[in-house]
Amino acid sequence: MKQKTHLRIEDFSVCIDEIPISKDRYEDNQLILSSLLIPYLEEEVQLEFEKANYTVEENFYLSQVVSINYGVGSFNLMKYVVAILEDIKKI
Secondary structure, eight states: OOOOOOOOOOOOOOOOSSOSSOHHHHTTOHHHHHHHHHHHHHHHHHHHHHHTTOOHHHHHHHTOOOOOOOOOOHHHHHHHHHHHHHHHHHO
């Protein structure tokens, strides 16, 4: 009897204050940065799953990083909003 394959994809956010890769290695290119970050993130997740006694197969499938999207943390945006509001109060 053929086993069913279950696929589960989850989105989550990770905020990294300081990227653990020197800027001269990726030259402000997000594709290069992603190619360097994905194995790093997968390895970190695999280590956590190993500590939690997941099987090798579970560990492999659960630790795969498919893509990385870059953005600005919302806390950075808020400081600009606060500064604008303070300037408006002066008018």
